Amino acid sequence: MNMPARALPRSLWAATACPAPAYSQAKPQLTADVAVVGGGYTGLSTALHLARKGRKAVVLEAAEPGWGASGRNGGQVIAGMKATIGDLAPLFGEDSARRMVVNMGSSAELVFSLIDRYGMNCHAIRGGWLQAAHGEKPYKETIVPRFEQWRALGVDAQLLDAHQTAAALGVDSAPYHAAWRDPRGGVLQPLSYARELARAALQEGADILPRTPVTALRRDGNAWQVTAHGTEIRAGQVVIATNAYTDGLWPGLARAAIPVTSFQMATYPLDARFDPILPVGMGVTDSRRLLLYFRRDHQRRLVMGGRSPVEDNPRFADAAPLQRAIQGLFPELGLPKPEFVWSGKVAITKDRLPHIHHPAPGLHVFMGCNGRGVGLCTMMGQLLADLADGRSAGDVPFPITVPDTFALHGLRRLGIYALSQYYRLLDQLEASGRLR
Incomplete structure (x- = not known):
């Protein structure tokens, strides 16, 4: 299930954002090439890129697009991941590591090119x-x-x-x-960017249904049956893009990130x-x-x-x-x-890396922005759209992995607190020069 629908929390971004577009109207029965669960940057970018390929995409969002981290982050457009080629090579091989880094390094360019293409009103400045x-x-x-x-x-x-x-x-x-x-980097108004991504996706032919939490997901023959707040969607492919707000919609997935x-x-x-x-x-x-x-x-x-x-x-x-x-x-x-x-x-994932998972035929999942949401999630949406459009995993410049879950996920708050205290001490020692 998605998070229950609720109003946007008070924030600078909610107070200064551009108006939301007119979203699609729900119907009792819908069909789509791809059902996208989650209306943040990843889900909206997925829908936009699918629509540009001529695919019918329906975004299902429990609250409204940008309600989660996409409307509350710092609005910094950062190119690439935190990991370097040297960090990734032992895990995925030198060639794959280079492809990952180079592709994600173009994420800021993707963001600003979409802003230019659609004339997005999100106060974007590429000041580095x-x-x-x-x-x-x-x-x-x-x-x-x-x-x-x-x-x-x-x-x-x-x-x-x-x-x-x-x-x-x-x-x-x-x-x-x-x-x-x-x-390559810069800044923007993050909630406005989410709303303008939604506007662009609608303009290209996608449907976006706010206040439509997904309550069930099951395989039905060669398609997926998605139950969402009074609406039944039959889709050939499903993308789950709920990230930090992932719950029990797919077994075990919520335990793959903290x-x-x-x-x-x-x-x-x-x-x-x-x-x-x-x-x-x-x-x-x-x-x-x-x-x-x-x-x-x-x-x-x-x-x-x-x-x-x-x-x-x-x-x-x-x-x-x-x-x-x-x-x-x-x-x-x-x-x-x-x-x-x-x-x-x-x-936050166990290895601090973003991940694409393929837990069932026609089901694609992204987890783990790890604090690089604006650029990284926009790029992930493009990659997920390629996969849902039929591109083979080997042709996508990012590996498909199996979720690596946290064994004591239920004790995450206690663990986060203890780790935070340890990290605070290390940061202080490094800043003082006592840890070299």
Whole structure:
């Protein structure tokens, strides 16, 4: 089953998004080439790319498109996965690893090309992405290998020292040890992007049914029978794209990822005198295990995100750690008062990699954005559309894997808390230079 239908939670993105398009009307009986479960970036991109191939796709969303992480993330468009070719080669072989990395490296280009093609109203700016090292150890082990990989693959990446990093952030002091800059990245309004993806899919001929939670899925001969809130859909193929909000619709699938809560705050729009701080259009993520990510929005707010102190429905008081982080990075802002606070779920897999699964004939599943949702999920939608359209697994530049489930998934909250405390200690030791 999908999550029950509910209203969009209060957030900066819900308050400033473009209007939602007019969605399709449900009918008691529908037929489709492909039924897509989940109306986030992955599901919407899948439907859009299928429709462009002339396939009939129906998206079934329990709430409304963008209700989950697609409407609550930081809006940073980051090219590629966190893993390098060197990380992936022992698992999948050198050739497959290179195909994966190169393909996912074009994910930001896919996002911005779709925005251009359909004239999407989502305040997209391609101002680059900066990954900042919080100490010498992460600089050597994370920043340099990623920089060197992308430079070798032809990306005009830059390696920045501490002073260059401070200048890029618009501050006088050096809050980070170093950084690398990827010109392919940028920022956008994430809920607007989800709604505009939906509009594009509708324009191409897909159907999108909001407030239509899927309650049953079964194989019926050579097709699938999907039961969804009073609607029966018969489809040749099914794509499950529920990611961090996956439940028991398909046996065991929910245990293949841990839903981790990410928390964000947005300041009030900053005065013009603070315009040099964090140029609009550039996204920043640091190298901490409990990372910080931040950017400016189209109305000059500063948006900061990190690990959540609460599961859902955060209060303004919960923003205190992020307020202190902003003050530490940008002292001239003091302790900024939040205008918005909100949270959402990120799907983390055991190996921290995204996965495509094929658990039954005609059933395709994506799990594990692992914090790279905007670009990665858009690209995954294109790959899932190729598979559902009949392209062989060997011709898709991403491996098909078997779900690797968490044995003690029911104790995930306790495990997440314990691991978070351990990660916080390691981050502090690395930042202080005591762990090299």
